[in-house]
Amino acid sequence: MNNFIMLFIYLIFAPVLGGLLAGLDRIISARMQGRVGPPLLQPFYDVFKLLGKDNLVVTRFQKFYIYCFLIFIIFTGALFFTGGDLLIVIFALTLAAIFFVLAGFAVNSPYSHVGAERELIQMMAYEPMVIMTAIGMYMVTKSFNISEIMAFKDPIILQLPGLFIGFIYILTIKLRKSPFDLSTSHHGHQELVKGITTDFSGRTLAMIEIAHWYENIFILGFVYLFFADNPPLGIAMVLLTYFLEILLDNSEARVKWQAALKSSWWVALIAGVVNIVVLAFFKQMF
Amino acid sequence: MSLILFLILFPVIPALFLLFTKHGIIRDLIVKFSVVVLSVGSIYLLFSNFNLIPDFYNVTVEIMNKAILVLELAMVVFFIYVGFRYKKYWVPVLTILQAAVLIYFEFIYKHPITENITEHRLFFVDYFSIIMALIIGIIGGLICIYALGYMKEYHHHHKEMKDKSGNFFFILFIFLSAMFGIVFSNHLVWMYFFWEVTTLCSFLLIGYSGTEEAKNNAFRALILNLLGGLGFVGGIGYLYFTTGTIELDKMLGMAKAVALIPAIFLGFAGMTKSAQLPFSSWLTGAMVAPTPVSALLHSSTMVKAGVFILIKLSPVFNGTMAGFFVSLVGGVTFLLAAFIAVSQNNAKKVLAYSTISNLGLIVLCAGIGTAAATWAAILLLVFHAIAKALLFLCVGSVEHQIGSRDIEDMDGLVRRMPKMTILLLIGIAGMFLAPFGMLISKWAALKALVDVHPILAVIVAFGSATTLFFWTKWMGKLTTLVHKPENQEKKVSLDEWVPLYLLGIMTIGVCLFFPMLSTSLIDPYISAVYQQIITMSDGNILIMLVMMGLLFLLPIGLTIYLASKKGKNELGYAKPYMSGVNADEPFKYHGSMGKLVDFQTENYYMVSFFGEAKMMKIGVIVSILLIAILFGAGII
Numbered sequence: 001m002n003n004f005i006m007l008f009i010y011l012i013f014a015p016v017l018g019g020l021l022a023g024l025d026r027i028i029s030a031r032m033q034g035r036v037g038p039p040l041l042q043p044f045y046d047v048f049k050l051l052g053k054d055n056l057v058v059t060r061f062q063k064f065y066i067y068c069f070l071i072f073i074i075f076t077g078a079l080f081f082t083g084g085d086l087l088i089v090i091f092a093l094t095l096a097a098i099f100f101v102l103a104g105f106a107v108n109s110p111y112s113h114v115g116a117e118r119e120l121i122q123m124m125a126y127e128p129m130v131i132m133t134a135i136g137m138y139m140v141t142k143s144f145n146i147s148e149i150m151a152f153k154d155p156i157i158l159q160l161p162g163l164f165i166g167f168i169y170i171l172t173i174k175l176r177k178s179p180f181d182l183s184t185s186h187h188g189h190q191e192l193v194k195g196i197t198t199d200f201s202g203r204t205l206a207m208i209e210i211a212h213w214y215e216n217i218f219i220l221g222f223v224y225l226f227f228a229d230n231p232p233l234g235i236a237m238v239l240l241t242y243f244l245e246i247l248l249d250n251s252e253a254r255v256k257w258q259a260a261l262k263s264s265w266w267v268a269l270i271a272g273v274v275n276i277v278v279l280a281f282f283k284q285m286f
Numbered sequence: 287m288s289l290i291l292f293l294i295l296f297p298v299i300p301a302l303f304l305l306f307t308k309h310g311i312i313r314d315l316i317v318k319f320s321v322v323v324l325s326v327g328s329i330y331l332l333f334s335n336f337n338l339i340p341d342f343y344n345v346t347v348e349i350m351n352k353a354i355l356v357l358e359l360a361m362v363v364f365f366i367y368v369g370f371r372y373k374k375y376w377v378p379v380l381t382i383l384q385a386a387v388l389i390y391f392e393f394i395y396k397h398p399i400t401e402n403i404t405e406h407r408l409f410f411v412d413y414f415s416i417i418m419a420l421i422i423g424i425i426g427g428l429i430c431i432y433a434l435g436y437m438k439e440y441h442h443h444h445k446e447m448k449d450k451s452g453n454f455f456f457i458l459f460i461f462l463s464a465m466f467g468i469v470f471s472n473h474l475v476w477m478y479f480f481w482e483v484t485t486l487c488s489f490l491l492i493g494y495s496g497t498e499e500a501k502n503n504a505f506r507a508l509i510l511n512l513l514g515g516l517g518f519v520g521g522i523g524y525l526y527f528t529t530g531t532i533e534l535d536k537m538l539g540m541a542k543a544v545a546l547i548p549a550i551f552l553g554f555a556g557m558t559k560s561a562q563l564p565f566s567s568w569l570t571g572a573m574v575a576p577t578p579v580s581a582l583l584h585s586s587t588m589v590k591a592g593v594f595i596l597i598k599l600s601p602v603f604n605g606t607m608a609g610f611f612v613s614l615v616g617g618v619t620f621l622l623a624a625f626i627a628v629s630q631n632n633a634k635k636v637l638a639y640s641t642i643s644n645l646g647l648i649v650l651c652a653g654i655g656t657a658a659a660t661w662a663a664i665l666l667l668v669f670h671a672i673a674k675a676l677l678f679l680c681v682g683s684v685e686h687q688i689g690s691r692d693i694e695d696m697d698g699l700v701r702r703m704p705k706m707t708i709l710l711l712i713g714i715a716g717m718f719l720a721p722f723g724m725l726i727s728k729w730a731a732l733k734a735l736v737d738v739h740p741i742l743a744v745i746v747a748f749g750s751a752t753t754l755f756f757w758t759k760w761m762g763k764l765t766t767l768v769h770k771p772e773n774q775e776k777k778v779s780l781d782e783w784v785p786l787y788l789l790g791i792m793t794i795g796v797c798l799f800f801p802m803l804s805t806s807l808i809d810p811y812i813s814a815v816y817q818q819i820i821t822m823s824d825g826n827i828l829i830m831l832v833m834m835g836l837l838f839l840l841p842i843g844l845t846i847y848l849a850s851k852k853g854k855n856e857l858g859y860a861k862p863y864m865s866g867v868n869a870d871e872p873f874k875y876h877g878s879m880g881k882l883v884d885f886q887t888e889n890y891y892m893v894s895f896f897g898e899a900k901m902m903k904i905g906v907i908v909s910i911l912l913i914a915i916l917f918g919a920g921i922i
Contacts, residue, residue, distance in 0.1 A: 056860040059767045064847055068840060075836065085826050087729050091720035092833065098719065098758050105762030108697070109862025113766075113887040120758055121890070127751035128744075131732070135743050138736050199862050261895070265748075273744055280740045 003082040010081040011074070018213025019043045025246055032250045043209070050206035058107045063204045065103035070211040072096030077218035083147025086134045093130075093218075097123055100208075104183075104196035115196025119183035121257045125264040126170035129163075132272040136163040137225065139279050150228045157226045162275025164226050168241060169267045173260065174219050176212075177245050179252040180260050192254075289334065290409050293327050293419060293466045296320070301459035305452050309438050314781070317434055317455065321427035324462065328423030332416050332807075342407040342472060342535070354479050355392060361482055362388075365512070374505045380512035387519045391475070391526075407533055410472040413811035414664065418469040418594055421671045424792075425586040426462050428785035432679050433458065433578035435781030439686050440576050447495060454494060458582065461487040465587045469594060472533050474522045474552075481518055481555070481591065485511040488588055491579040492572045503571030510568045514558025514592075521551030534598065542602060549602040550920040552595055553612055554913070560592025560645045563619045563909035567902075569642060573634040577682025580634060584641045585675035590667060593645055596652040597663050601815055604655030610739070611916035615909050616649030617745040622905040624752040625896040631889070633681045633691045636756060637674065640717065643749065644670050644724070650742060651731055657816035658734035662727055664808050665800075669723025672796060673716035676789035680710045683782050687774045693760055694888055698768025703775035707764050708841075709790045716793040718750070718757045721833040723797050730822070752896075759889045766887070769872040797834060801827050 022043040030037025039045075057063055076092040079085075097119070104116030138144050140159045141152045149156070157164055173180040184195035197208060220238045227234035255263075300320035307313040362385045369377030437451045464487065467480030485508065493504030525548035526532050529540065537545050561569035569589065573580050583589060596612070603609025623643035630636045644666065651663035684699065684706060685691045700707040716722045728750055735743040796803060804821065813819050861868045864885070867876040877883040 054858050056858040058860055058862050060848065061765065061767070064844055067843075071836065075833070079829065084829060087732060088720070088826060088829055091725055091729065094754060095720045095833070098754075098761075101758055102762060102765055105766050107862055108766040108768070108887055109864065110885055110887065111863060111865070116762060117759065117890050120755055120762075123758075124751045124755040127754060128747040131747035131750070132744055135732070135736050135740055135747070139740060144733070193863060193865065199860070201860075258895075268748075273741070276740050276744060 006081050006083075007078055010077060014077060014081075014217040015210055015213045018210075018215075018217045019047070021216060021242065022213065025242075028243070028246050029250055032247070043213075047206045047209050050201075050209070051203055053202040055202045055204065057201075057204065058109065058199050061106040062103045062200065065099045065106060066200070066204050066207045066211075069096055069099040069103065070207050070214075072099060073211045073214050073218075077214050077221075080146060080218050080221055083145065083150065086137060086144045086146055086149070087131075089146070090130055090134060094123070094127070096211075100196070100211075103200075107199040109199050111193045111198040112196055112200075115183045115192070115194075115198065118257055119196050121261055122173045122180065122183055125180075125261045126173045129166045129170045129264065129268040129272055132268060132276065133160075133163050133167050133222070136160045136272075136276060136279065139276070139283065146225070149225055153229055155227065155229050159279060160226065160275060162271040162278075166267050166271040166275075167222070167226075168244075169271075170264050171219065171223070171241065172245060172248060173264065175216060175242075175245055177249040179248070179255045181249075181254055182257050182260055185254075289327065289331055290411060290466075290470045293324065293331070293423070294463055294470065296323065296327070297459040297463035297466070301456045301463070304455035304459065307452055307455070308449075309441070309451065313455065314434055317430055320459065321430055324423040324427050328416075328419040331411070331419055335411055335416060342410045354476065358388065358479055358482070359385075361486055364486070365508070372501065372505065374509065376509045377505065377512065380509065380516055384512070384516050384519045387523050391523070407535065408473045408476060409470045410535060411470065412814065413807045414594075414597070415469040417664065417668060417807050417811075418590070419466060421586045421590065421668065422462060422465045422469070425671055425675050425789070426465065426582060428788055429578050429581045429586065429675060429679065430455070430458050430462075432581070432682075432782055432785040433576075435779035436576065436578055436682055436686070439779070443686065444495070450494070454491070454576075457487050457490050458578070461491070461582065461587055465591060468591050472535055474525070474532050474534055474537075477534070478515070478518050478522060481559075482515055484559075484588055484591055485515060488572070488579075488583060491583075492575045494575055494579065497574070500574045503568070503574050506571050507568035510558050510565045514555040514565070517551045517554035517558070521548040521555065524548050524551060538598070538601060542606060545602045546606060546608055547920050549599045550608050550917060553599055553603070554917075556592040556594075556596040556599070557612075557615060557649065557913075558592070560589045560596065560649060561642050562592075562615055562646060562649055563622065563642075564906040564913075566619065566623065566642045566905075570635060570638045573638055577634075577678060577685070580638070581675050581678035581682070584637065584678060585671045589641065589645055590671060593648045593652065593663070593667055596649055597660060597667070600652040600655035600660045600663070602655070603653050607919040608916055609653045609655050611653070611912050611919055613650045613653030613739070613742055615912045615916070616646045616651075616653055617742055618905060618908050618912065619643065619646030620650060621646070621745055621749045621752075622901050624749045624756070626898050626901045628752060628756045629891045629893045629896040629898055629901075630756075631693050631891060633684075633693050633696070633760075634678075636693065636760065637677055637681065640753070640756075641670075641674055643753065644674075644717075647728070647731060647746070647749070650745070651734060654735065654738055654742070656734060656738055657812050657818040658737070658820050659731070660815070661804075661808060661812050661820040662730035662734045664811070665727035665730055665804075666724065668803070669716065669727055669796060672789060672792050673713050673723060676709060676786065676793055677713040677717070679782070679786055679789065680706055680713060683775075683778050683786070684710075687777060693763055696760075697763050697766050697887075698771055699764045700766075701768060701771040702773065703778075704773075706775050706778070706786075709786050710764060711761060712790050712793050714757050714761055716797075718753050721797065721830040721837070723793070723800070726797065726800060726830065763889060798831070800830075 023040040026042060027037040072092060073096045076089055076096055079092055080089045101116050101119050104112045137149050140156050141149045143149060176184060184197050185192050200208060223238050223241050224234045227237050300316050303316055304313060362381055365381040366378045369375060441449045461484060464480045464483035468477055471477035471480060489504050489508040492507050493500050525537055529544060531537055537548060558565045572583050603612055620643050623639045623646060627636050627639035630639060648663045648666045651659040681691060688695060717724050719725060732743050732746055809819055864875040869875050869882055874882050874884055
């Protein structure tokens with residue numbers, strides 16, 4: 001029963017929260033750049049406006065894929081917030097993300113193609129770290145089950161500091177923030193134009209936005225897992241992390257895909273693998 | 287009992303007939319009839335043995351033993367002959383070494399194959415060999431049917447080549463016979479015989495086209511597999527001289543300290559046959575052969591024989607240092623082969639490297655050898671066999687129609703060959719996407735590994751991230767938009783379509799019925815070997831099924847979506863953004879100087895990161911070191 005309530009709350013409030021977070025993001029970014037910034041609800045205005053626009057597509061398939069993307073993103077988050085298996089959540093996320101990539105590929109224009117390829121590279125860059133995080137959680141809590149990880153009494157973060165650092169690193173990719181906003185950009189007037197979303201407009205683009213809201217909330221939920229024993233600290237850390245991501249977004253220029261891939265794998269190898277090895281060593285010793 | 291012998295011996299009969307047939311109705315009938323018999327036979331084996339297994343059988347037919355001896359020696363003579371004839375001197379060297387041990391065994395030592403045969407348990411059936419029999423009978427059989435249509439077209443395309451397709455089908459069926467032999471043999475000398483027959487068959491099939499490249503690759507396959515055969519003989523010899531045993535079941539029942547060294551030798555043979563690094567080059571070379579051969583070698587036979595023996599040996603490896611190094615060889619292979627696959631644009635090569643990579647994962651699990659790991663390994667084996675057969679056969683048909691096996695030439699295939707593309711997409715999804723088979727097994731593998739060696743789970747994490755990249759970009763190519771395509775799949779023959787559809791349905795079917803597959807076949811085997819039951823929690827299976835259901839809605843949703851007039855009219859169509867003025871012709875735009883500029887999109891291959899030469903060099907060095915340590919760890 002509890003799960004049904006969670007599911008309901010997630011379905012209704014995740015996009016609201018995600019949209020608010022996006023609005024907050026824009027205000028804070030603006031302040032960092034010395035501007036006033038848009039109102040808090042601006043992302044909602046944008047999406048509503050997009051929903052009312054003419055539905056222009058290059059191919060009908062792109063719209064279809066985006067619907068799939070949205071459905072599976074919601075499904076992934078639902079699994080996560082109802083306490084499902086962490087590995088299945090990761091695999092479901094991959095499935096969803098692949099629909100997004102296929103939508104980009106379907107258009108076959110230069111910018112969306114490059115964007116789709118880069119989106120894939122980003123997936124390859126963050127995936128090991130995400131799976132390793134799940135492995136680490138399992139090593140600490142002896143379960144892949146999110147509800148059991150949530151119920152774990154000791155602070156997980158103390159045993160997984162390396163994995164946390166690694167996860168924060170790839171979080172930048174996942175939140176599509178600079179320096180890793182390789183596949184798409186906030187501003188159209190750049191060499192990438194809008195990357196994978198270049199040829200999307202109207203309702204389809206609105207779907208992408210809403211999917212990203214759902215996605216962001218779920219990813220921040222992942223951050224929260226590290227602090228699940230202490231909810232106030234957890235929420236504070238989630239907000240702090242998000243603030244740091246905004247700061248990073250505003251202070252870093254986009255890097256090349258080579259750098260993104262190499263660095264995230266190196267971080268995964270150093271911070272993640274070392275953490276896992278040390279943990280395995282101690283688990284065996286004691 | 288008679289059923290086992292039937293499965294092993296029956297394929298020889300159609301094989302002999304097929305030797306004298308040409309393309310046409312007689313050959314078609316013989317092949318189809320035999321395939322039906324073999325499939326029904328293996329399914330019947332499943333049902334007739336549901337509660338009796340594991341079971342052992344003897345043959346007292348003296349003539350069969352003699353026949354095997356004669357055939358074995360004939361193979362030795364043949365190998366020595368071709369080795370000298372084509373100046374590949376490693377072949378006679380390796381053959382003579384094996385033959386020396388064999389002859390010593392047969393004539394001087396009087397090993398039990400000719401003496402006291404009744405005391406020995408020659409054949410056995412357990413759930414695992416039934417799984418293997420189903421794979422060989424059904425998937426191998428479907429590939430043979432596909433070959434009917436394919437070979438007609440193959441010789442139509444290659445007029446310069448002499449049509450030896452009679453021999454081709456002869457070898458295919460002998461191959462199936464030998465595979466049945468391997469999975470049912472308990473007596474190691476017999477298993478070795480069948481093992482060598484598969485080596486011989488693959489040698490002949492790879493060299494089928496007779497070109498210089500085909501010959502070289504055939505010899506490479508022969509040499510590497512003979513090396514493995516030497517390991518096999520070494521294992522048998524060591525086992526017999528130290529313990530006096532020559533049966534697999536007795537060996538598996540022994541104390542680990544005794545069984546480990548022969549297991550390492552046999553495992554070495556398994557690693558060569560399953561194309562692990564550093565031996566992988568024979569399998570990538572094998573793609574010069576006609577597509578059905580690649581499909582057969584990669585999915586249901588040959589490489590599966592290699593992992594079959596490794597999975598059989600996994601209880602011996604469990605918890606040993608040697609087993610850990612077997613896992614590391616598998617892990618390195620899994621990772622590096624996936625890397626190399628990223629850099630390939632040749633569809634068959636991508637498939638080949640993905641096979642090697644997945645076999646690596648199976649070997650990784652087998653080396654760990656816990657109940658959960660073995661369970662995952664068998665799952666991987668089953669799912670991989672089906673999806674990979676489907677993919678190879680699809681690529682073969684695509685290649686015949688579009689005249690290329692380059693992935694870059696497959697853009698927009700979804701509009702040129704819609705049905706074929708859907709099958710390809712099912713196959714690709716089956717290889718890496720949730721909730722399809724390979725992903726279910728990868729998930730099982732991850733869970734099995736974290737408990738034992740988390741660091742091996744990390745290898746899986748990196749490997750599967752890479753896997754995702756090369757499959758998805760291929761999917762992207764297939765589904766991308768192209769202008770005014772013409773339908774190119776009309777000429778694909780029915781003999782190709784039927785196996786393709788059946789394999790497509792099976793790829794989905796095994797995922798749907800995966801819980802049943804697990805409880806009725808894999809779990810009993812695991813619990814017989816480990817006295818332990820491994821299953822996935824019902825909740826997770828349910829979630830997987832829900833995902834499957836969602837995915838099933840897709841084609842329905844797509845059909846409704848594409849058919850709805852309303853949706854079509856509501857949509858406006860725009861040209862893609864090109865940062866310039868779009869020309870009236872598609873895929874062109876007006877450049878800044880007013881000229882018409884062409885554009886085309888290509889995938890990333892990241893050669894500087896994942897180039898084949900670089901990765902192979904690393905892989906060969908690391909894996910040779912690991913295998914050296916493996917033998918060292920066993921002996922010390």
